[in-house]
Structure formats: C-alpha cells, structure tokens
Amino acid sequence: MLILRDPAETRNLGDVLLRRVLDDRFASLSDDEPYDPDSHGHLVVCEDDDRLEQLQDVLGFSPLENRFTGAVFGQPQFSPSFELIEDHQCCFEMVFVLSDDGFGVLVFVPKGAQLDPRLIALCERYAIRAEET
Secondary structure: OEEEOOHHHHHHOOOHHHHHHHHHHHHHHOOOOOOOHHHHEEEEEOOOOOOHHHHHHHHOOOOOEOOOOOOEOOOOOOOOOOOEEEEOOOEEEEEEEOOOOOOEEEEEEEOOOOOOHHHHHHHHHHEEEOOOO
16 A cells, blocks of 8 residues: 655656546645645555555545444445545545545555455445546
8 A cells, every 4th residue: 555645756656547647636636735745635545455454544444434323335324434436547536534624535446456345346336437637
C-alpha cells in the first residue's frame, strides 16, 4: 500500500494512467492553495495482495462497514461511509471525508489488482463513471 503525501511521489509509479489520475487529484486538491497533507488529506494506492486490514488501519475503519451504524456491505441496511466512488479507466477512486473541515483520504483501487474480492465488489456496486481528462 502506498500512502502519498506529496505530489512528487507519483513520479515513482509505473502505471501511466494511474499516475495521471493521481496527478489530477493532487492538482484539484490544491486548486486554491498549495497542497498540504495535514489539511487536505492524503492519497492511498492499494497494491497487489494488500490486506483489507491494512486499509482499515489507514482509514481507522473498514470501508466495508458503515462507520456510524456498523452495518456491513451485503447487509440490507448497509449504507457506505464514502462520499463517492469514481470508476476510472485504470482504477476505482474512493473518497472519504473524515472531518468537517474537509480533511479526507482518497483511496485508489487499481483494476486487476489482487485484492480482497469484497473490496472490488463494493467498488463495482457503487462506482459512478468518472469524466476522464
């Protein structure tokens, strides 16, 4: 799992499409002011064989569980804790706003990555098509 707190860190990524999405996101986060991970949040890129528990450690809760009600993905009363999931050509982007001041974590789930199938199913179920630039 990669945790990116600096736009320059995207240069180390081999996937050109993913790098473009991340670069665009860093740019949009810092439209009006310089990017600051302490106020804007950070980006997380899941990698092959990352465990769901690792993502839970980064977020402070499981993306498969509603952080307020405890309902789990697959249960009829489940409602997700993310703001949205965008379906990009190369990945899914999950947006979590964690505080009233707008601090958040953006989680990128590359398509084709060997990850927990429940996480992939969550992304596929709730994703909306992103407008690619």
